[in-house]
Amino acid sequence: MKAVVFHDVGDIRLEDVPDPRIEQPTDAIVRLTASAICGTDLHFIRGTFAGMKEGTILGHEGVGIVEEVGHDVRNIAVGDRVVIPSTIACGYCSYCRAGYYAQCDNANPNGAAAGTAFYGGPPQSGPFNGLQAEKARIPFAHVNLVKLPEEVSDDQAILLSDIFPTGYFGADLADIKPGHTVAVFGCGPVGQFAIASAKLMDAGRVIAIDNLPDRLAMAKQQGAEVINFDEDDPVQTIKDLTGGIGVDSAIDAVGVDAEHPHSGPAAAQAQSQQQDFKQVQQQVAPKQQPSGDNWHPGEAPTQAQQWAVQSLAKAGTLAIIGVYPPSDTSFPIGVAMNKNLTIRMGNCNHRKYIPRLVELIRSGAFDPRSIVTQHQPLDSVIEAYKAFDTRQQGWLKVELRP
Structure with a gap:
């Protein structure tokens, strides 16, 4: 599959990489139908947030279709349309139960003291491969996937993955x-x-x-x-x-x-x-x-x-x-x-807010789509990153379509 891969500060590339696979019984594989570029991604590329590992797939915003689920994922089915919260949580530790999903004790394989786990970040955040790709592995899918109603479009849902909840x-x-x-x-x-x-x-x-x-x-x-x-x-x-x-x-x-x-x-x-x-x-x-x-x-x-x-x-x-x-x-x-x-x-507890914001959009009480000012194919991602980095006129939020 194609994915945006970090190589060094100032060096990202669109490359062919192996497809993700189920690694744990709580995993799911999602085919991305929309992703996005975020200012946090620029921190890694600019070097203001140091330590990124070469070969990491970037991106932490995603909407897609579930293609495969592990044995212990019991609330999500193949074919479900979902939004992916940017921060990763287990759903059962004391922090998750209190709504502090960004401080989950179990999602970060580096241990509870390592801090927030999220997609497409440095080693201390997992590392988990990101969502600027054609497919992604989602850990703890029972809590890290939120099903979307038909009334909420991809253009709306991609904003629910990170920036609207944040x-x-x-x-x-x-x-x-x-x-x-x-x-x-x-x-x-x-x-x-x-x-x-x-x-x-x-x-x-x-x-x-x-x-x-x-x-x-x-x-x-x-x-x-x-x-x-x-x-x-x-x-x-x-x-x-x-x-x-x-x-x-x-x-x-x-x-x-x-x-x-x-x-x-x-x-x-x-x-x-x-x-x-x-x-x-x-x-x-x-x-x-x-x-x-x-x-x-x-x-x-x-x-x-x-x-x-x-x-x-x-x-x-x-x-x-x-x-x-x-x-x-x-x-x-x-x-x-x-x-x-x-x-x-702090880092946003995305999973806490996403369900209520989904309902806000579904009911017609609020439409976030005006924030998306650019729609770009994944093949144009490097040029899109450069335009976003230099804050060119009209490049406020970039949605990527694989």
Whole structure:
């Protein structure tokens, strides 16, 4: 089968690889009908999340048809149409039973202390081969496959695999109450769903921060008040818009590959982030540094954190759903502590949220399809990755069709 294979930082290839097979009685084999490119994939290719193993199939978003099931998979049948949660869980440990599927004790073969298991990641996440392929092996299929109703299309379902649940998770962590004012830092795909989820939770106002016109335009279409950080200082503007108070909740939907302002009043202050960037890059071996015209890491890895903490009102809540590597030790703890902030963060417990979001779409209460701006065949995946990496106009979310 064809699959997108990681070879080194800055080096991914579409290759022929062996078909997956049943390895455990709880496995299933799924033929992918849709996959997608995510910003997390770029962290691996850019080298801002180090340690990827050569030969790993990338991708953690998928929709497909079940082709084979192991003996102990008793709720899924061959022919079922399913969405695949991005993080992997056993379904029976104490964490899974409490809804913390991303902290499953059993899914990660490296042990409970190794952290979240997910598809297409580095060794500490499994490693499990990813979903940017024609077929995939799904472990613990009884919990890691969710059957889809006919009313939910592939274009809708692919957004349920990761980014819609992650955006909803961020809004949930942010403890949004009806009438709250919420700031969302980053208007990429996850940020767009954080905006939508804040609206679903009856936020009174949502303020969205980015510097790309197409992303800001989409946020504005959703009803958000937008700030271009290349034109306005986002912290001061948020204070101005809130009578000097700040926001009740803030969501960091960016992570380690944040950019600093290239112009405007916030640009000079952001130059201090360069030192943080160098510290992160020191965690990556020299041979792993990307080169060429693509695979650009962000220039200010703590920028979104800094702005979010500064923008919050006293006793506000910060939700961090942007990805940061284990090597990152930077956080503005002093300011956060002295403002009595509540900070909640982590990898999304996808399996917790997907069933309710499936029903939201099936009932017609919400349609997520506008977030998908590109549909590309798997054969064009390398060019699609490059366009997504450089944030070209109109390349917000890329769906792949095998």
